[in-house]
Amino acid sequence: MLMLPELIVIAAGFIILLLDLFLAEEKKNILGTLAFAGLLIALGRTLFSFGQQGELFGGRFVVDSVAIWFKIIFLLAGMTTVALSWDRLTGKTTDIASRMKHRGEFYTILLFSTAGMMYLISSRDLVTLYISLELSTIPLFVLVAWDRDNPLCGEAGLKYVILGALSSAVLLYGLGILYGLSGSTDLATISQKITHSPALWLSVAMITAGIGFKLTLVPFHMWAADVYQGAPTPVTAHLSVASKAAGMAFIFLLFYRVLGGAFQEWNILFAVLATITMTLGNLVAIIQQNIKRFMAFSAISQAGYLIMGFLGPFPEGLPSMLFYLYAYIFTNLVVFAVIIFYANETGRENIDDYRGLSRTNPIIAGAMMLGLFSLAGIPPLSGFVGKFFLFSVASKAGFHWLVGVAAINSTISLYYYLRIVRQMYIEPTMEDATTLQISPMLAGTIAITTLGAVFFGIIPFFYETINQTVAASDWWSVITATAR
Amino acid sequence: MKKIFLHWGIISGITMFFIMITSVCTAETNLVTLPASPGVGFPILSLMVFSPLLGLLFACLLRNGHGERSAGVATLLSSFVTFALGIYLLLQFDLNHYGFQFVEQVPWIDIFGIQYYLGIDGISLVLVLVAILILPSALAATWSTKEKSWQFQVQTMLLQIGILGSFMALDAILFYTFFEIMLVPLYFMIGIWGGHNRIYATTKFFIYTVFGSLLLLASIIYTGILYHETFGVWSFSIIDWYDLPIPASTQMWLFAGFCLAFAIKAPMFPFHTWLPDAHYEAPTLGSVELAAMLLKLGPYGIIRFVIPLFPDAAHVYVPILIIFGLIGITYGGLVAMVQQKLKKLIAYSSVAHMGYIIIGVFVFNMQGLAGGLIQMINHALVTGALFLCVGMLYQRTKTQEIVDYGGVAHSMPIFACFFLFFSLASIGLPGLNGFVGELMIMLGAARMNIFYAIAAAFGVVIAAVYMLWMYQRVIFGPIKNDMVRNLKDLNLREQLVLIPLAVFTLVLGVYPQPFFDHVNTTLEGYLKQFNAEEFQQQHKFDLAAYWSLKQDK
Amino acid sequence: MIPTQHVLILSAVLFTTGVLGVMLRRNVIVIFMSIELMLNAVNLSFVAFARALDSMTGIIFIFFIIVVAAAEAVVGLSIILSIYRNQKTLNVDEFNWLKW
Numbered sequence A: 001m002l003m004l005p006e007l008i009v010i011a012a013g014f015i016i017l018l019l020d021l022f023l024a025e026e027k028k029n030i031l032g033t034l035a036f037a038g039l040l041i042a043l044g045r046t047l048f049s050f051g052q053q054g055e056l057f058g059g060r061f062v063v064d065s066v067a068i069w070f071k072i073i074f075l076l077a078g079m080t081t082v083a084l085s086w087d088r089l090t091g092k093t094t095d096i097a098s099r100m101k102h103r104g105e106f107y108t109i110l111l112f113s114t115a116g117m118m119y120l121i122s123s124r125d126l127v128t129l130y131i132s133l134e135l136s137t138i139p140l141f142v143l144v145a146w147d148r149d150n151p152l153c154g155e156a157g158l159k160y161v162i163l164g165a166l167s168s169a170v171l172l173y174g175l176g177i178l179y180g181l182s183g184s185t186d187l188a189t190i191s192q193k194i195t196h197s198p199a200l201w202l203s204v205a206m207i208t209a210g211i212g213f214k215l216t217l218v219p220f221h222m223w224a225a226d227v228y229q230g231a232p233t234p235v236t237a238h239l240s241v242a243s244k245a246a247g248m249a250f251i252f253l254l255f256y257r258v259l260g261g262a263f264q265e266w267n268i269l270f271a272v273l274a275t276i277t278m279t280l281g282n283l284v285a286i287i288q289q290n291i292k293r294f295m296a297f298s299a300i301s302q303a304g305y306l307i308m309g310f311l312g313p314f315p316e317g318l319p320s321m322l323f324y325l326y327a328y329i330f331t332n333l334v335v336f337a338v339i340i341f342y343a344n345e346t347g348r349e350n351i352d353d354y355r356g357l358s359r360t361n362p363i364i365a366g367a368m369m370l371g372l373f374s375l376a377g378i379p380p381l382s383g384f385v386g387k388f389f390l391f392s393v394a395s396k397a398g399f400h401w402l403v404g405v406a407a408i409n410s411t412i413s414l415y416y417y418l419r420i421v422r423q424m425y426i427e428p429t430m431e432d433a434t435t436l437q438i439s440p441m442l443a444g445t446i447a448i449t450t451l452g453a454v455f456f457g458i459i460p461f462f463y464e465t466i467n468q469t470v471a472a473s474d475w476w477s478v479i480t481a482t483a484r
Numbered sequence B: 001m002k003k004i005f006l007h008w009g010i011i012s013g014i015t016m017f018f019i020m021i022t023s024v025c026t027a028e029t030n031l032v033t034l035p036a037s038p039g040v041g042f043p044i045l046s047l048m049v050f051s052p053l054l055g056l057l058f059a060c061l062l063r064n065g066h067g068e069r070s071a072g073v074a075t076l077l078s079s080f081v082t083f084a085l086g087i088y089l090l091l092q093f094d095l096n097h098y099g100f101q102f103v104e105q106v107p108w109i110d111i112f113g114i115q116y117y118l119g120i121d122g123i124s125l126v127l128v129l130v131a132i133l134i135l136p137s138a139l140a141a142t143w144s145t146k147e148k149s150w151q152f153q154v155q156t157m158l159l160q161i162g163i164l165g166s167f168m169a170l171d172a173i174l175f176y177t178f179f180e181i182m183l184v185p186l187y188f189m190i191g192i193w194g195g196h197n198r199i200y201a202t203t204k205f206f207i208y209t210v211f212g213s214l215l216l217l218a219s220i221i222y223t224g225i226l227y228h229e230t231f232g233v234w235s236f237s238i239i240d241w242y243d244l245p246i247p248a249s250t251q252m253w254l255f256a257g258f259c260l261a262f263a264i265k266a267p268m269f270p271f272h273t274w275l276p277d278a279h280y281e282a283p284t285l286g287s288v289e290l291a292a293m294l295l296k297l298g299p300y301g302i303i304r305f306v307i308p309l310f311p312d313a314a315h316v317y318v319p320i321l322i323i324f325g326l327i328g329i330t331y332g333g334l335v336a337m338v339q340q341k342l343k344k345l346i347a348y349s350s351v352a353h354m355g356y357i358i359i360g361v362f363v364f365n366m367q368g369l370a371g372g373l374i375q376m377i378n379h380a381l382v383t384g385a386l387f388l389c390v391g392m393l394y395q396r397t398k399t400q401e402i403v404d405y406g407g408v409a410h411s412m413p414i415f416a417c418f419f420l421f422f423s424l425a426s427i428g429l430p431g432l433n434g435f436v437g438e439l440m441i442m443l444g445a446a447r448m449n450i451f452y453a454i455a456a457a458f459g460v461v462i463a464a465v466y467m468l469w470m471y472q473r474v475i476f477g478p479i480k481n482d483m484v485r486n487l488k489d490l491n492l493r494e495q496l497v498l499i500p501l502a503v504f505t506l507v508l509g510v511y512p513q514p515f516f517d518h519v520n521t522t523l524e525g526y527l528k529q530f531n532a533e534e535f536q537q538q539h540k541f542d543l544a545a546y547w548s549l550k551q552d553k
Numbered sequence C: 001m002i003p004t005q006h007v008l009i010l011s012a013v014l015f016t017t018g019v020l021g022v023m024l025r026r027n028v029i030v031i032f033m034s035i036e037l038m039l040n041a042v043n044l045s046f047v048a049f050a051r052a053l054d055s056m057t058g059i060i061f062i063f064f065i066i067v068v069a070a071a072e073a074v075v076g077l078s079i080i081l082s083i084y085r086n087q088k089t090l091n092v093d094e095f096n097w098l099k100w
Helices: A004-022 A029-048 A065-089 A103-122 A126-144 A151-182 A187-193 A198-215 A222-230 A233-258 A260-286 A291-311 A317-346 A362-376 A382-396 A400-425 A440-458 A461-472 A475-483 B002-029 B044-050 B052-061 B069-092 B122-141 B150-168 B172-181 B183-193 B198-231 B248-265 B274-281 B284-292 B294-309 B311-337 B342-362 B366-397 B413-427 B433-448 B450-475 B492-510 B513-529 B532-539 B543-552 C004-024 C028-053 C057-087
Strands: A054-056 A061-063 B101-109 B114-120
Touching (some): A004 A029, A004 A065, A029 A103, A061 A065, A061 A103, A065 A103, A065 A233, A065 A317, A065 A440, A103 A126, A103 A233, A126 A151, A126 A187, A126 A233, A126 C057, A151 A187, A151 A222, A151 C004, A151 C028, A187 A233, A198 A233, A198 A260, A198 A291, A222 A233, A222 A291, A233 A291, A233 A317, A260 A291, A260 A400, A291 A317, A291 A400, A317 A362, A317 A382, A317 A440, A317 A461, A362 A382, A362 A400, A362 A440, A382 A400, A382 A440, A382 B172, A382 B198, A400 B183, A400 B198, B044 B069, B044 B114, B044 B150, B052 B069, B052 B150, B069 B122, B069 B150, B101 B172, B114 B122, B114 B150, B114 B172, B122 B284, B122 B294, B122 B513, B150 B172, B150 B183, B150 B284, B150 B294, B172 B198, B183 B198, B248 B294, B248 B311, B274 B284, B274 B342, B284 B294, B284 B342, B284 B366, B294 B311, B294 B342, B294 B366, B294 B513, B311 B342, B311 B450, B342 B366, B342 B433, B366 B433, B366 B492, B366 B513, B413 B433, B413 B450, B413 B492, B433 B450, B433 B492, C004 C028, C028 C057
Antiparallel strands (some): A054 A061, B101 B114
């Protein structure tokens, strides 16, 4: 029963694949509903499994509260992607070029990728870890290259698949060394047997490089801008949240937990990575014109903030990182939902095209503004609270300079987020701008994500819950306690 | 006509309803109150802070189909509600109680011990009172301008929440939250309703202040961590922090972090460059709120955070900061002298006035501190009123250039009277409030070092020159052109706005004792808290001793 | 019996060759072959470790890696195919519509 959410997602994927063969084209709307329903049921099952803790397959598959929190992220991201791609796949967009075909396969592949991510956070073995990582990544290659008649899309897919395969090979080499050093693929055993050695350094470097690709850490971020721009926008949204969360899950399992004991002195590595990631992401974002490229660099800089949560293994670190992940996901999805809405209706993707949106569509512009301000960390939005937590963690770990750097970076980021706000609110309205109709699916997505982005910051219920559940049931604390 | 009454009736009815509901609700949740502090039976501070939400709500609701006036009515009424609550607060305030009153304490983010923690003492009381006086005046003064759209009203209300919250917050993170909330409405006010070069001005303003406040955030976090390391529990409450021993070397950094944020906000001399641009481009109401309330957060933050938390570092930095204050007075005055535009001139005069306040705050004695505080009030009233006057003039003529004017006194005699009155108050004419503040600051400065007082006194001379020269060019002389000839004098509404401000200016100048009664207890306790007298002695420059030393040689 | 170090060195050399191939070659198919070379180098290191540690886990890992490599090749080659249909080229230098 512990694996039920994953099984539901996979079953839904197969049912959609089969139904797609038999259903007539006009009846295929049900596929989207099915995908959404499958994810929703899995989400419900996951939510109800709080407090349950257990393992399957001799400890290879473990469910604890941290895993549940991550699974909720993946399921929410999957559901949002289904909702965001709805209009494009059903052909209801005003802009014909942004429509997408083959919806049966789209949903199947999306669900398989989601299942891969869910397995990833429950894996407690290098083999399952690697397999589930690939299960989550390989479908994404396909999703990125979805629109095969569009040369930009094909190029993005090609770049993503080459660099993705390269990074997974590098990661694998690192895992191989880890296996050779400890003689086991079981994470708990590895953490006990591992000792300091130059080979361990090499292994950590390789793993960091491999997973840095998924997390878009500088200098492994080169693909991000091209892929984000070329991919269909709902897929970009999915990449920017789910793929990043999967990378966080992987790095969390390996570095925060397994190597955590030996890891204290490697904090400096993460501090430096965080510094260059946020700085470069922010500086390059300033000059972007295409909003998807712009969001790519914004996502890069956000990854820099995210890994600040790894700087300390004290009790505040993990809830802070999880909370910022949630805040980031909700806020980022607000922005992407608006981008998708605007591209669906007008086909425009440049920052200058948002001129005067506040006059033609005030509510949507307001949601976008809240999202951007939350990304920039203006209180009392959730982005601010998340940043506050992470800054506290970094400060408590002794990296006061990093907090200063992050503060300066937040100022820079505010400057470029304000560029969009300025286009929407201050610049004169575009000549041909009219009030655009929004589909109920997108309207609902924008409403829910905006509410999340605003209220996670104000109402303490959410992070209190994270804190309590994480403290109550954590696989790692059990493992370390028995080891002692 | 009936319809308007209907609307007003509905608005006030629902207003009252919401106030009752919120007061009951917050009273229920407000479980953890300090028993020692005096207060009233309901959470009056929360009500005050969030009463502008009513105006915001109704401005949104009434935006369509009711004309733009109804949004304005809603916000004005809600600002009156805030004002009434403020008066009640003033009446209930215990003059003899040192410490915070009307305290409200509810946990917010328990993991880090962050609370929703409000309370006021004498220092915040007077600033809050000015804030609630200035807003209705500004709203009424800009009644018939183009800025009356409902979006603008919403920004105004948000700004008011931020201002009131910052003055009342006793938790550092809560303070920071309110501090930042203010920036967004002001960004839009300048950016959307501003003048020609508004995008440059608003971006500059925003980046400047956010840079300062993020350093503030970093410093707050550091202090919080320090508290956690020292006492083993999390707390971001300022009152808890006052007990925190901080090593002198750490204090130096934290002082710099906090002080930079507040110096940018104040603005102190080298960080003032955003102010003239922002003022010049802002719409009238934005300028008034900026000058009257936002700038006060700089000195207020220094009084509330910087000096009590980092006394040892203050010890080292004080001479530098006072010198900066003196430079600000002189430089601001000299630059104001050569300005060609009315609003820029007043903006630079603000820089000079803030220099006085900085000096008053940093001389560490009763005279200086009380003078700094009353000067904060004076500056809010007088500069606010000056910006309102300029706004009224601008609304008629659409020009800020001083050379376009001349002979306004012939066509607008009542305006000329008011303008003269506030200009003289700004210079510091004896009998008006500016004199009291500047005199006390100079007395305080003289107790520390007589040369500070002498240098500051030169600022008054400069102020007289630029203000009176400007006044002469704008108001006196022959009528230059048809534009000035056709000007209409102030109407009843505009006079009604300026009269209360003028009355307060006069009362504070002639009989400031009630003001001192309200702040005295707080300031005495405040100064005792970090041994200000001892401090004072160490920095004291004894002129007589200096002379006798010279003669001995 | 060949010492474990020698096998590991061979694996490292093969891996480096693969990395260099990805970076230097311009044809997409060759780049893909280089990635396969890297994966096989990893396999070799797993074999060496498994033999040295006398454990079967490493061998089992290899089977999974082979399967994943095949899946990756399938997806990669189909993307290459679709892009070749559009562009009639396989030179990575000519895929440059996206850039900053």
